[in-house]
Amino acid sequence: MLGRLAWRNLGRNRRRTGLTAAAGAFAALLMMLALALARGSHEYWIDQSVRLYPGHVRLALAGYEEHGTLEYGMRLSPALRSALDALPGSVGWAPRLETWGLAVQDADGSLGRGAWIVGVDPERERELTRLFDGLGSAELPEPGAPGAVLGADLARALGVRTGESILLLTGDYYGSQAAERFRVTGTLSVGDPRFDERAVLTHVGDMQAFLDAGRTVSHVVLFAPTGERADDLARELSASLPGGYEILTWPELVPDLLQMLLLDDAGNWLSLSILVVVVGFGLLNTVLMSVLERRREFGTLRALGMRPRAVFGLVLIESLLLTSAGIAAGLAIAVPLLLVLERNPIPLTGEQLAAAVETYHLDPVLVFDLSAAQLLGTSAVLLVVALMAALPPALRAARGQPREAMREPT
């Protein structure tokens, strides 16, 4: 009956209740959308960037992360291959041989650019990463006839087209100068300047020959079925190998992206807290006004024998009910909306917007992910705010004097 009393009290001033609940619904809706957007986009971006190149787990020799140079290359022996093939938690692996060098325009030897030269196994990359997604199969470098796929911006800077050739210069595995001509078989544009402006992709076999590196590769990337399984895969991997290796998982491979997303989260939390505080003040006002209007009524309840604590509870229940109504309205809009948005990511069309997102090497698309935990969390946060906002008025009501009941009506 106290619940009924609280509920009916909300009906006393419909406009006030409606406006306050609407503010609650507004906050709930915005919070739910913002959090679903952050969650969806972050997961998407992480997945996209992990699947572009870094992989879920990277196997290399100890010291590779620190230096990243050829000197820390490892031998991809048949034993290691079969160990990699045998890993149950892996969906596949791909070897890479990376170095830095100069890509020089063949016709005019003075026009050159710093290049990130990477030997890959195109079949494996095609299966596991997004690296070659934009390329037709004919454009993949063939082993034996040294060919290379160039980052589109690099190709433009060098003024070379598909079919022409470039000269690659670097130091080989033993420290001697290496120079070799590669035929440009295609260009790639993945939206990340580290690739588009710098990358030269070639077949790992051609790369090993170019660098006189035998069976050496820089590292091997492995993929787990999902990002969450990366740790398990890393554990399996390290159990099946002798010491001297460096095994990193994707959070360590893309720390800058993760921090960026953390920063985004922090900004989200800050803005949402401010929204919640502002809405909380509105709630405080409504509950306070309703308590101040009902001094005589609370006095009567006290005179009839209601304890101060029960009066306190009554006011809290009113605030919780009011907020719950707002949350329910928020959910009623947010859930169907999110169900639609979840299936239909929104591409960012504004040129500036897209460019800015690309600054962070990210795909310009907004992805939403509905999560029950987030909806519950949002509701819980708002209910806590409802309790906190109701605290001062509830205290006031509980401290009200029973003699107010006798006060003559004005």
Added chain:
Amino acid sequence: MSEAGAIVLEAREVSKVYVSGTVRTRALDGVSLRVSSGERVALSGPSGSGKTTLLNLLGTLDRASSGRILLAGQDVGRLGEAELADLRLARLGFVFQAYNLVPVLTALENVELVLLLQGVRPAERRRRAELALDDLGLGELLHTRPGEMSGGQQQRVAVARAIVSEPEIVLADEPTANLDSKTAASLLDLMQQLNEERGVTFLFSTHDPRVMERALRVIRLLDGRIESDERRAP
């Protein structure tokens, strides 16, 4: 309900001083009185003489500046707010000048509220509340909210609410002041009937001579002191 003739409520040398700003008002000045079970007492006196103040103190709605209030022999001055609430719930009933029904609850719910606070179970609660309202001729209005009732009807519901918990005494501050004379008379009939037939103890304040006529004892207040205390034969 206590045995007829037992002392229900007692005030000993009670004073009340209101301080607002620099102004001190001595609303009650050394008032002593005893109300016994089964009595029907009217508290009269001109406006400002201290009637409401005295009822507040006797009803434990406010605390005395000095002196003691004894409710069923227990000194209420030392009790905390929660204990006072329990005491009122168990022993006192109130009827207010402005009825003071909870506007969002129906007549039945208003009466049930007191039983709810007493922890009476729902079925029992409902039975007793319906009975109380029926007895007072309000059987038609069980599910009506106060806003849709006349003043007289509201005050009857208030009386039902006051007696449903079978208190030792019902305190009423000018219960008829907001009613027209016919309605007032019928309310007084009701209170007289409850007193005579069921032995409900009543203490009510009033300016109205017609109300005083219905009392078996009239206490006159003047400037916060008892001027006279007369018993009359029924």
Added chain:
Amino acid sequence: MSALFRIAWRNLLRGWRRSAVVLASIVVGLTACFGILAWTVGLGHNGIDLAVRTHLAHLAIHARGYHADSSTDRRIPGDGAAVLSAVEREGLGAAAPRLVGDGLVQTARRNLSAVIVGVDAARESRVSSVPDSLVEGAYLDAAAHRWASRLPPIVVGEEMARRLGAEVGDKLVLRVPGDAGAGAFRVRGIYRSGSSAFDRSFVYVTLADAQTLFALGNAVTEIALLLSDAADAPQVQKRLRGLLAAEPPLEVLRWDERQPRLAQMIELMDQFSWVFYAVVFAAMAFGIANALLMSVYERIREFGLLRSMGLRGSRILLLVLVESFLLTGLGTGIGLGLAVPLVAWLGEVGIGMGWFSQALGEYGFSDRIYPELRPGDFPEPIGMAAATALLAGLWPALRAARLRPAEALRHV
């Protein structure tokens, strides 16, 4: 009108508790808005400052076509002396000549690609913070030339030194495209600019050594100009274009023309803060509307009385709107009064963002943000506050104005 204000003011005081709570929500919301805006502006400026101070400078002069196709083939002849003296004669700002080209840095078994910058050490330190950002060794000062060994000096970034495993005194080989090919250098100093992406790829040698390495005679590719006030860039750019018309074909570009993304990002941040404002102000509007509506309902009889005394509905509308504006205006005032000193203080001490230093460094920001507000940042939120006051006050005001006197007087 002043009577209207007085009445509105008294009404706000009459419901002082309600007014105070609404005021608090406006103050919190507004202070937070300004705080977040200031942080965003600070972050943007941090990125721009870092880029401008390390390498970009405010203005750069190149051979025409260099921006579209930055090749060492596009040169400014004669050490750029003619241009430099023109700039310096006019007192347009600090200028430094550079030869910028891509190359490869090699140690015995390691290769990293690099942007090789040949500089005039004395001039460079007037346009760039890199010479002052050494964490080890020394810059390419005059004494350093031919220092201790016959190898010319090179200054590299911390990130590159780490990857190469190189320390001060170690030998590095620079390889560049073209016939001259390569040259050996000795690490003279290691710098840390604040942007790890920058530190990973930019290396510095003397202008003369770079000219030898790239076999460019006495040519430079760029003259960088740092102004005392970034805002002057467009005017100085215009003057320079006039001044240099007589020279061989040159182009003069501002930093935001060379790095449009950086400038775009700031604009975008501004737009996002708009979204944030809109959300916060909408939330405030609910509170304001509610409070005014309550106060209108409490005063129905009073409005009835005013109406029956002959006050027109439009005056009552105005009265309630004035209350809304007073309340919002007061909140905005207090919010500004809190935010401005707060931002000024934070702008002095900065906000450490050490937690996010890897991400910030990778995207070209340093890890300390100095929040700031520009004069242009104030009109928008203040305008939005006014709009909020109007929108939130309108419903209650219309309610009050539409009351018929008879009906209102009957109200209890």
